[in-house]
Amino acid sequence: MDTFAALAHGMAVAVQPMNLLYALIGVFLGTAVGVLPGIGPALTVALLLPVTYKLDPGGSLIMFAGIYYGGMYGGSTTAILINTPGESASMATALEGNKMAKAGRGGPALATSAIGSFVAGTIATIGLAFLAPWLVDVAVRFGPEDYFALMCVAFVTVSATFGDSPVRGLTSLFIGLTLGLVGIDKLTGQARLAFGIPELLDGVEVTTLAVGLFAVGEALYVASRRHHTEEKLEPVRGSLWMTREDWRRSWKPWLRGTLFGFPIGALPAGGAEIPTFLSYSTERRLTKHPEEFGKGAIEGVAGPEAANNASAAGTLVPLLTLGLPTSATAAMMLAGFQQYGLNPGPLLFAERPDLVWGLIASLFIANGMLLVLNLPLVGLWVRLLAIPQPWLYAGILVFATMGTIAAKPSVVELSMLAAFGVMGFAMRRFDFPIAPVVIGLILGPIAESQLRRALAISLGDPLVLLQSPMSATLLAIALIALLAPFVLKGLGRFRANED
Amino acid sequence: MTPDGASGGGQRRRVDRAGLVIAAALAALAAVLVWDASKLPSTTMYGMGPEAMPVVIAVGLVMLAIGNLIDALRGNLPPRESADPRPVWLIIAGLALLIAIIGFGGGFILATSALFVTTSAAFGRRAILADTAIALVMTTLIYLAFDKLLTLSLPAGPLERLL
Numbered sequence: 205m206d207t208f209a210a211l212a213h214g215m216a217v218a219v220q221p222m223n224l225l226y227a228l229i230g231v232f233l234g235t236a237v238g239v240l241p242g243i244g245p246a247l248t249v250a251l252l253l254p255v256t257y258k259l260d261p262g263g264s265l266i267m268f269a270g271i272y273y274g275g276m277y278g279g280s281t282t283a284i285l286i287n288t289p290g291e292s293a294s295m296a297t298a299l300e301g302n303k304m305a306k307a308g309r310g311g312p313a314l315a316t317s318a319i320g321s322f323v324a325g326t327i328a329t330i331g332l333a334f335l336a337p338w339l340v341d342v343a344v345r346f347g348p349e350d351y352f353a354l355m356c357v358a359f360v361t362v363s364a365t366f367g368d369s370p371v372r373g374l375t376s377l378f379i380g381l382t383l384g385l386v387g388i389d390k391l392t393g394q395a396r397l398a399f400g401i402p403e404l405l406d407g408v409e410v411t412t413l414a415v416g417l418f419a420v421g422e423a424l425y426v427a428s429r430r431h432h433t434e435e436k437l438e439p440v441r442g443s444l445w446m447t448r449e450d451w452r453r454s455w456k457p458w459l460r461g462t463l464f465g466f467p468i469g470a471l472p473a474g475g476a477e478i479p480t481f482l483s484y485s486t487e488r489r490l491t492k493h494p495e496e497f498g499k500g501a502i503e504g505v506a507g508p509e510a511a512n513n514a515s516a517a518g519t520l521v522p523l524l525t526l527g528l529p530t531s532a533t534a535a536m537m538l539a540g541f542q543q544y545g546l547n548p549g550p551l552l553f554a555e556r557p558d559l560v561w562g563l564i565a566s567l568f569i570a571n572g573m574l575l576v577l578n579l580p581l582v583g584l585w586v587r588l589l590a591i592p593q594p595w596l597y598a599g600i601l602v603f604a605t606m607g608t609i610a611a612k613p614s615v616v617e618l619s620m621l622a623a624f625g626v627m628g629f630a631m632r633r634f635d636f637p638i639a640p641v642v643i644g645l646i647l648g649p650i651a652e653s654q655l656r657r658a659l660a661i662s663l664g665d666p667l668v669l670l671q672s673p674m675s676a677t678l679l680a681i682a683l684i685a686l687l688a689p690f691v692l693k694g695l696g697r698f699r700a701n702e703d
Numbered sequence: 704m705t706p707d708g709a710s711g712g713g714q715r716r717r718v719d720r721a722g723l724v725i726a727a728a729l730a731a732l733a734a735v736l737v738w739d740a741s742k743l744p745s746t747t748m749y750g751m752g753p754e755a756m757p758v759v760i761a762v763g764l765v766m767l768a769i770g771n772l773i774d775a776l777r778g779n780l781p782p783r784e785s786a787d788p789r790p791v792w793l794i795i796a797g798l799a800l801l802i803a804i805i806g807f808g809g810g811f812i813l814a815t816s817a818l819f820v821t822t823s824a825a826f827g828r829r830a831i832l833a834d835t836a837i838a839l840v841m842t843t844l845i846y847l848a849f850d851k852l853l854t855l856s857l858p859a860g861p862l863e864r865l866l
Contacts, residue, residue, distance in 0.1 A: 254855065257855060258854060258855065368781075369774075371767060371770035371771060371774060372771075374763075374767055374770075375725075375729065375767045375770075375771060378729075378760060378763050378764050378767055379732075381760050381763075382732060382736065382760055382764070385736070385756065385757055385760065389753040391753065392752065392753050394743055394744075394753050396739060396740070396743065396753060396757060397735075397736070397739050397757075420794075420798070423794060423822065424791050424794055424795075427787075427790035427791060427793075427794055427822075427825045427826055428786040428787055428788070428790060428791045429784060429786055429787070430787065430790065430826060430827065593826050593827075594822070594823040594824075594825075594826035594827060594828040594834075595823060595828075595834075595837070597822055597823075597826055598818070598819040598820070598822035598823040598826070598834075598838070599819070599841070601794070601797075601798075601818055601819070601822050602815045602818060602819050602838075602841070602842065602845070605798075605801060605814075605815060605818060606811075606815065606845065606849075606857070609805065609811060609814075609815075609857055609858060610849065610855050610856075610857055613805060613857070613858045615802055615805065615806040618798075618801065618802045618805060619802055621798075622795070622798040622799070622802065625798065626795065629791065633783060633786065634721060634722075634725065634780065634781075634783070635780070635781040652756045655751065655756075656751045659751050
């Protein structure tokens with residue numbers, strides 16, 4: 205289908221008054237929850253999933269788009285004003301943004317991050333709209349073996365390649381894969397790892413896992429080390445508006461950040477950390493004011509913030525066209541689709557173009573709403589940030605358990621939530637990454653069924669994985685990405701010994 | 704899960720006991736997977752049955768257990784700051800209380816209020832009575848919002864039936 209026609213059709217869906225209202229509610233809730241310290245976009249989406257239970261799929265996905273972008277905006281506000289990035293992708297923003305806030309330039313820092321996010325989000329969403337149909341054309345020719353190979357690439361890149369320890373990243377992934385096995389096997393109807401507990405037959409809920417790991421785990425972790433850090437909220441002083449000088453120094457970093465963020469987000473390469481840090485180091489190298497870096501340079505906020513938002517839109521490309529989530533947030537979006545029995549991928553583009561294009565169009569609208577809403581409402585968000593820590597985390601836990609209580613008010617489900625919380629605490633304490641667990645849980649069963657389908661078609665011949673050129677290439681990439689960190693580490697040790 | 708912060712911190716190149724526990728837990732998980740898979744009858748004619756993937760994942764877990772074991776023996780784990788176990792246990796107690804109240808039909812308001820008060824205490828608040836009042840009001844409002852506006856049913860107990 206012609207992209208313009210499809211997008212126009214999507215716009216027609218998105219501007220219906222009810223859908224505009226859903227987008228507005230989503231944007232508002234997303235920002236309000238995302239602005240709370242320690243809550244990143246993934247948890248924002250997970251916490252707000254129950255709110256959308258009763259809506260129709262179209263309205264709910266539109267609200268989701270708003271929640272997603274709102275959570276991102278909220279996160280950067282927190283990063284700038286209290287130096288607690290809710291997620292590693294906001295770390296670069298916190299680096300310079302918090303310094304700016306300390307120097308009394310919090311207003312311009314918030315403004316450049318909001319406008320930069322708008323610019324990057326808009327450009328990246330246009331990229332999504334044009335890239336998606338093309339990728340869908342490629343994806344319809346994918347066989348099950350190609351899908352399996354693609355998921356192997358995603359597994360390796362999200363867990364092994366970019367963390368500080370491939371062993372710990374892979375450990376997280378395999379815990380997720382193990383949890384994905386729980387429940388009734390879809391192909392044969394046999395129960396695995398259910399131990400005779402009826403609640404386990406349906407498998408582990410993605411939201412229970414994500415809320416347990418992110419919300420409960422975070423609360424436990426912060427409580428355990430409360431004696432170490434005192435968070436300090438920087439008041440927003442002075443003008444909110446950017447000066448002509450600020451604009452001049454911001455627009456190029458916005459565009460460069462977008463160029464880093466979108467392609468890297470669109471590749472199944474996992475995470476927004478890489479583009480944000482690439483953008484940060486690039487701006488640092490190109491700036492005419494190197495002396496300001498480390499003390500609050502506006503380029504250091506503008507670039508990474510744009511990169512962060514562009515890569516968030518980028519991760520929607522593999523999510524919508526291939527059903528492949530490459531970040532924890534994307535995994536939660538996939539869970540949102542699945543609660544309506546919808547599976548993103550080429551088929552969804554063909555069968556429910558109104559849904560997919562309505563969602564894409566809503567991203568533009570949500571982005572615009574955020575720009576209009578965020579700067580005037582910054583005072584409100586700051587007040588949310590000032591909630592005392594005991595009430596804040598007590599409230600977060602009430603909301604976190606409420607989601608599970610609303611979905612499945614059973615002792616087993618709540619115990620699982622608590623157990624995942626303890627696991628999340630231990631993983632934070634021992635520095636295991638958390639996103640791979642969520643990705644493993646949601647992608648593991650899909651990868652398994654694709655592999656088994658491929659083997660069933662080939663009558664059990666495993667060589668089918670290597671006969672398709674696409675699948676062979678992807679598996680080779682996965683293998684290289686898996687082994688590269690170990691080999692590089694070995695080389696590093698070798699060199700160190702030589703010295 | 705008791706944080707043995709004493710062994711972490713500055714001294715590197717020492718066997719990390721927590722790391723050993725993690726490695727052992729991964730190996731135990733692998734054993735459970737294999738045990739569970741062994742009870743599944745293999746019925747598939749071609750390709751993989753439901754028992755194949757658990758075994759593959761178990762093999763991966765065993766390799767990762769070895770990897771974690773090596774890291775632990777070399778003392779390669781990242782340094783940890785000391786942790787205060789008391790608030791952690793307090794929050795876990797709050798969660799247990801919540802589960803018990805839901806399990807025995809105490810309803811949403813009492814259960815989440817209990818969690819709110821224990822968590823707030825874990826973060827250093829000592830005004831238990833004031834927090835209880837705040838919690839009861841807040842959770843009642845949430846209950847009403849969900850029950851009346853979103854028509855999502857939350858578990859009802861004695862308090863909810865009064866509303």
